[in-house]
Amino acid sequence: MELTIRPLADEDVSARYELNRVAFGRTQPLSQVEATLSRIADHAGMNWWGVFDERGTLVADAADREQGQWFGGRLVPTxxxxxxxxxxxxxxxxxxxxxxxxxxxxxRDRGAVISTLMPSVPGLYRKLGWEQVGAIVDERVVTTALQSVRAVPGVTVRPVTVEDFPVVEEVYRAYARAGNGLMERSGPLFKATLAEVLDEYRMTLVEGPDGAEGYASWKRTDGYGLGAKLIVKDLITLTERALTTLLAQFGSWGTVAPTTEIRLALPDELVWGLPVHLERASTDAWMLRLVDAPAAISARGWPELRATVDLEIVDEVCPWNAGPHRLMVAGGSATLEPGGSGEVVIGSRGLAVLYGGGASTAALRRYDLLYGGDGRTDALLDAAFAGPRPGLLDAF
Ligand SMILES: CC(C)(COP(=O)(O)OP(=O)(O)OC[C@H]1O[C@@H](n2cnc3c(N)ncnc32)[C@H](O)[C@@H]1OP(=O)(O)O)[C@@H](O)C(=O)NCCC(=O)NCCS
Structure with a gap:
């Protein structure tokens, strides 16, 4: 069967709705929504692609979202x-x-250097060179357990107002910049205004003498029975006292919201501020792939060390990435250039795991995701891709 792939156009939006309705279990039939379907151009930052059969029928589609994710302190086009x-x-x-x-x-043609996704069928993407590097995690805690956390002197709390948007954005960005994988929340895909966010969530800002140190966005579910919850969408803190102060605030809900669920980029860090265990409420994996390996290596930030490692990259799906390349890290930047001896053999999935941060070459060797090289090349790669471990808060 002859299949054609092209960007979706306005004449395809009904077929797209129907295809996605079936695939993702939406209940409203096309006839009820057809008049209200938005045009392709109304979705800046989304590039929809469709596969069509010989009759011109849409048989598959997917979206490429123009997003940015932070790695090593730099924003990587994704x-x-x-x-x-x-x-x-x-x-x-x-x-x-x-x-x-x-x-x-x-x-790659539009300048994205890596690709990320949240799989429902990991095997499909794994086969094409994506690999799981992290997860969006919601942790659960008995709210009353937070009552033993005491607010710390030296900071004040107040509700966020619309005027605080730049401050909240800057706190989030400072947090994201220090991590690996966190989303840049600006641009057309993040166009909700703070007023819209505040419609759904209440936000609490923690300030010290020198400015904002953290914030939380949260809401209550209905009622105050045993099933009532405090849902914390963002808990972004730059200091321990901001974290402790917000946890103490959550504790005050113990009588009417017995369970608190907190979305966390780095769950392991939260336990440092907690007197109790966390229980995982849900976890959603995300996968990564290098789209343009040399550009991806140049785009991210690197530790201040000097390392040169010769890689043989195996990538049949993106052959432009394949072959011997020399990775050179120096002065907080790195390059990947064709050439070198190809001493360390690594496939697309292994490269994805390293790029995500916080994984070890020893683990990659156990799964045949890396071979060749020796203790010296392992130590250099481990140091260069040391971390922090990848985190993400925004599902997509
Ligand atoms: C998942 C889906 C997109 C796969 O489409 P498809 O055209 O059948 O996939 P392909 O034929 O290209 O399969 C490629 C590989 O993916 C894997 N794969 C595909 N569907 C799979 C499934 N349901 N379960 C496990 N692995 C699967 C297989 O490894 C397959 O390779 P193989 O046939 O050589 O073993 C399709 O089944 C679908 O639309 N499902 C409903 C919506 C959905 O789950 N979308 C994914 C959102 S992340």
């Missing part, structure tokens, strides 16, 4: 793959693979 759907009759014949391969080439 293709966020979302909404991959294949019509039931066409599944199992390689349509998704074909579409995703095409989208990787297109993402």
């Amino acid at each position: 293709s966020g793959i979302a909404g991959v759907a294949v019509a039931p009759e066409f599944r199992g014949t390689g349509v998704a693979q074909k579409l995703l391969k095409h989208m990787l080439g297109a993402a």
